[in-house]
Amino acid sequence: MPDEIIVLGSSSGLPTERRFAPGYALTAAGKLFLLDCGAPASTLLYRYQLDPVDVEAIFLSHWHMDHVASLGLFLSQNRLLKRLGPLAVYGPRGTRGKVRRLLSDSFLLADELGYPLNLTNIECNESYQEALLRVTYFKTQHLERPKLKTQFGSKATACGMVIDGPGWRVVYSGDLSSSQELGPYIEGCDLLIHEMAHLPPEEVATFAATAKIPHVLISHIGPEFDEAPEKIVEAFAGIYRGQLTVAEDGTRVALKSTSRQKKQVS
Numbered sequence: 001m002p003d004e005i006i007v008l009g010s011s012s013g014l015p016t017e018r019r020f021a022p023g024y025a026l027t028a029a030g031k032l033f034l035l036d037c038g039a040p041a042s043t044l045l046y047r048y049q050l051d052p053v054d055v056e057a058i059f060l061s062h063w064h065m066d067h068v069a070s071l072g073l074f075l076s077q078n079r080l081l082k083r084l085g086p087l088a089v090y091g092p093r094g095t096r097g098k099v100r101r102l103l104s105d106s107f108l109l110a111d112e113l114g115y116p117l118n119l120t121n122i123e124c125n126e127s128y129q130e131a132l133l134r135v136t137y138f139k140t141q142h143l144e145r146p147k148l149k150t151q152f153g154s155k156a157t158a159c160g161m162v163i164d165g166p167g168w169r170v171v172y173s174g175d176l177s178s179s180q181e182l183g184p185y186i187e188g189c190d191l192l193i194h195e196m197a198h199l200p201p202e203e204v205a206t207f208a209a210t211a212k213i214p215h216v217l218i219s220h221i222g223p224e225f226d227e228a229p230e231k232i233v234e235a236f237a238g239i240y241r242g243q244l245t246v247a248e249d250g251t252r253v254a255l256k257s258t259s260r261q262k263k264q265v266s
């Protein structure tokens, strides 16, 4: 199993005939992980010959439904598949309680799942190690609205991630209000998975060019580009000279160090 990202879903919050909600299978040193769990990620794994019981950990960026809706089914599916090995779920503050409620609201008890479920409320700027993967969360501005803070406190937190695997670094934007938010976290990045649900492509292209990102995978694609992803390619042309991949569901990107290519991007 090569180190790679498989795009399970590339839509924005509005799934379409062509695209499912966001979720990414990540394989690193023979281990399987999920970045976000939009519906129907747990089912889509089969399409790529991946087994839900092999998922070691799920890293959630935030609790908007487009990013988490397949999680409940994934947990019960693993119970029915008689999973034995532990499953880790990481997410922003509130994740532990939300997952427990998700189980109890569907009449499941965590200690009757048959496999250990390890839930972690992440701290931003802390690193979490799973096998050879190290994931460092950072906060984004996506949910930084006074009304949400009043209503939900610090549980209304959205995050991106710096993901270090054996010899490569992926940065996953999560949802943003500006590409510039990624500035402090982008150093040494071999692949940037950048959302396109809230930002114009020209802004992302300019950021990627300035930050000298060797490879950008555009995903979380809004309705205006759903049937016309070439518009994203056109917007990047003339601004960004690195490698650009515009995701479709099923897009695969091999993960490797691009330090040599980095010197050629200018």
Ligand SMILES: [Zn+2]
Residues within 6 Å of the ligand: 012, 013, 064, 066, 067, 175, 197, 220
């Ligand atoms: Zn989203």
